[in-house]
Amino acid sequence: MHSFGYRANALLTVAVTILALMCAIASLSDNFNSPTPSAQVQVLNINWFQKHQDGNDEISLTLNISANLQSLFTWNTKQVFVFLAAEYETPMNSLNQVSLWDGIIPAKEHAKFWIHTSNKYRFIDQGSNLRGKDFNLTLHWHVMPKTGKMFADKIVMSGYRLPQDYR
Amino acid sequence: MGFIKDAMQPAGSLRARPLLTQIITLEEDPLNLTQGDILFLHMNEDPIRAGDIVVFNIKGKTIPVVHRVIQVHEQQNNKEIYVLTKGDINKKDDRLGGIYGSGQLWLQRQHIMGRAIGFLPYEGWVTIVLTENPIVKYVLIGALSLVLITSKDRGAKQNSRLV
Numbered sequence: 153m154h155s156f157g158y159r160a161n162a163l164l165t166v167a168v169t170i171l172a173l174m175c176a177i178a179s180l181s182d183n184f185n186s187p188t189p190s191a192q193v194q195v196l197n198i199n200w201f202q203k204h205q206d207g208n209d210e211i212s213l214t215l216n217i218s219a220n221l222q223s224l225f226t227w228n229t230k231q232v233f234v235f236l237a238a239e240y241e242t243p244m245n246s247l248n249q250v251s252l253w254d255g256i257i258p259a260k261e262h263a264k265f266w267i268h269t270s271n272k273y274r275f276i277d278q279g280s281n282l283r284g285k286d287f288n289l290t291l292h293w294h295v296m297p298k299t300g301k302m303f304a305d306k307i308v309m310s311g312y313r314l315p316q317d318y319r
Numbered sequence: 320m321g322f323i324k325d326a327m328q329p330a331g332s333l334r335a336r337p338l339l340t341q342i343i344t345l346e347e348d349p350l351n352l353t354q355g356d357i358l359f360l361h362m363n364e365d366p367i368r369a370g371d372i373v374v375f376n377i378k379g380k381t382i383p384v385v386h387r388v389i390q391v392h393e394q395q396n397n398k399e400i401y402v403l404t405k406g407d408i409n410k411k412d413d414r415l416g417g418i419y420g421s422g423q424l425w426l427q428r429q430h431i432m433g434r435a436i437g438f439l440p441y442e443g444w445v446t447i448v449l450t451e452n453p454i455v456k457y458v459l460i461g462a463l464s465l466v467l468i469t470s471k472d473r474g475a476k477q478n479s480r481l482v
Contacts, residue, residue: 157466175439233407235389237369244394249369251389256407273412278392278401292370301437304370 179300218266
């Protein structure tokens with residue numbers, strides 16, 4: 153009972169158990185954080201409109217995205233993945249979500265930002281529904297922890313509309 | 320949740336086994352996971368939405384892929400779903416980047432095996448070492464057997480005292 157082998161084994165077991173417990177506690181501590189994020193998006197311009205050969209509409213936009221996600225960061229946060237999606241309904245689809253832009257926020261200092269950008273990913277509809285379409289712009293974020301459960305949330309900004317006619 | 324470990328190959332993909340936890344053994348991974356992390360997966364009836372990290376299988380390819388959903392088109396009524404995915408650090412989405420099968424434009428419900436919900440860093444290294452160096456496995460088993468064989472039988476000793 154007192155050989156080196158037994159002691160080493162006992163030590164290792166306790167160490168691993170404690171490590172697992174610490175990871176669990178670290179992850180649970182994230183539940184005490186009540187974040188207060190804010191965001192605002194302006195559509196500055198619809199750059200162009202295109203109808204593809206297969207009948208799908210595509211548009212290009214220029215956006216001004218500003219947000220303060222600093223309250224999402226805790227000591228157990230590795231990074232925050234943030235993306236902006238256009239969300240709308242069409243006769244064929246009850247929900248369309250198209251990601252227009254995304255970014256990775258590596259640290260709290262970078263979590264308060266504004267950017268002026270055209271859409272990073274193509275805004276292509278499944279069909280020809282983009283003229284005069286009302287849509288929401290939703291800023292989603294996924295908090296990736298150093299250890300434990302990932303969690304996600306969003307801010308929905310509604311009231312955007314695409315023009316009926318394009319030059 | 321099941322507990323299964325796979326050896327991985329570079330290029331952002333995993334070898335498939337139909338259970339729920341997988342170890343990343345890549346050097347470079349789009350989700351900023353590093354080699355040796357354990358990723359927890361779960362599948363439920365919640366609808367797939369943009370931002371979810373999903374694990375999916377491509378017909379004809381043996382290796383499932385763990386990427387993020389960037390587009391969702393969900394139909395009225397029959398609720399069929401069309402999903403486009405992309406690795407976070409990839410420039411191209413999976414359709415343009417050649418990850419989907421040729422001619423495949425979308426993922427659908429049946430392709431998606433699970434959703435990532437959390438992860439533990441570094442705990443996967445033991446399995447990686449064991450899988451990539453089978454010698455270590457044999458040595459460990461050999462050593463454990465030796466310990467077992469050479470340990471004294473305490474039960475017998477107690478009994479002999481009572482006599």
